[in-house]
Amino acid sequence: MGYDVRIGGQAFPLELVIACIVFLGFCLLALRLRTLLFLTIVALFLPSLALGEVVKIARLLRWAFLVAIVAKGLTTNFRLGFLPRPWTTGHRLVLALSVLVLASYSWSISPGWTFRHGTMMIVLWVGVYVMLWNSWDSEERITTVCTILFLVASLLFVTEFLYLLFNFEGVGPGRYAGVFLNPNGLGTAVAFLGPFVYWKLRTTENPGVRALGRFVALVMLVSLFQSGSRSGFLGALVCMGVMFSYAGRARLALVAGVVLVPLLLLLVFSPRLDPTILDDTRLVRAESLSHLSDRLPMWEKGFDYFLRRPLLGHGFGMNRFVEFGRANEELFHSLNRTRGSNYHNTHLMLALDLGLVGVALLWAFIAYVLKRGVEIYRSPRRGPIETAGVAFLAAFLALVGDSFVHGWMFSPGSSPAIVFWLVAACVLRTWSFSAAAETAEAEQREEAPAVELAAT
DSSP states (O other): OOOEEEETTEEEEHHHHHHHHHHHHHHHHHSOHHHHHHHHHHHHHGGGBOOTTHHHHHHHHHHHHHHHHHHHHHHHTTTTTTOOSSOOHHHHHHHHHHHHHHHGGGTOSSHHHHHHHHHHHHHHHHIIIIIIHHHOOSHHHHHHHHHHHHHHHHHHHHHHHHHHHHSGGGOOSSOOOTTBSSHHHHHHHHHHHHHHHHHHHHHOOOHHHHHHHHHHHHHHHHHHHHHTOHHHHHHHHHHHHHHHHHHOHHHHHHHIIIIIHHHHHHHHHGGGSOHHHHTTOTTTOGGGTTTTTTHHHHHHHHHHHHHHSTTTOSOTTOGGGGGGOSOOHHHHHHSOTTOSOOOSOHHHHHHHHHHHHHHHHHHHHHHHHHHHHHHHHHSOOOSHHHHHHHHHHHHHHHHHHHTTTOOOTTOTTSHHHHHHHHHHHHHHHHHHHHHHHHHHHHHHHHHHHHHHHHHO
């Protein structure tokens, strides 16, 4: 009889754990940091896919790869260590969130769960905001992140096409999930990966890559409409609207006039229509609009729990379990991770965890990233780096919007979580390159008259 090892509240065979450790040792020695980042994002996607037994292995690999990113970054940039260079306001806000996460251990309704969940969240932050940040020391390396996300999109949606090809007869009239476990996961993936497919099409001259990009974009578009994911559809409209407007404002006007305005009118007035007219519509689903697919009652329930501890919350990671009160630790060990209340709203869930203080820090961080992103959007276009910055901003906007109806942002084992914190860091890093270039150009303009005067 074999032994089991418990990691993140789940049991894994000892042999599987040893095999993963050996594999990761090979990764750390043989793979580049960018390759490891690609594999980490893929590993975080795998548990959200309908791949049978592969999912169980992926649930172990995702944690191992997060640790591997930190380890690889530390060995690659050993001289810099754990200090980000340069230090920004974004880093200070993430540091403040980290301190609050750890401090909440002292008032958590389950300190053990808070410590484990908080530690993995901080590992994700350290990996992104220190190790990867320090490696992005050139414009070429920051645009490599766009290429990585394009490759992830290609892998996912070529697989999605093959799944559809071999299961076409099983596609029914209802919402479509494809290779994903649920339709909303499919819609969200389209929304935040779309900008990087568009970026690749705008910047590459390789005809093979362009053909792949067009094919992936087509599969993504068809999958999005089939999924019936309202949040994914709105997110895709917003982020692609940003990309199109950056390329040419006439395209944005076309998107707004032909698609966005009719959709918004339909969402506003559909509750007043006869529900039977739109009941069978995948995207609108008028019968669920009035209560947002049962989210409004959940939000009211969560808000009541928030009012019990509004300032500092119930402890990080405790939003699902506040209904159990201050139960003993054994109860939480006996609960499966999928039990408890999922409030489908990151901001409400963070308010339950860390109160108004935590929400204020998160919104300050979001506002700071958006401010820098707008500055990139408005800056002169010098090359692929600015277009990459706009792609990061577009994906960030899509994920911020999705966070109001889903609760993945502080779940370090989910793919949207790492992409959210990753693209936020990329916005800030891209802004630093853009700001440095503008400063250099301003200095050259100031020096030019002096040089001309000296020459005369």
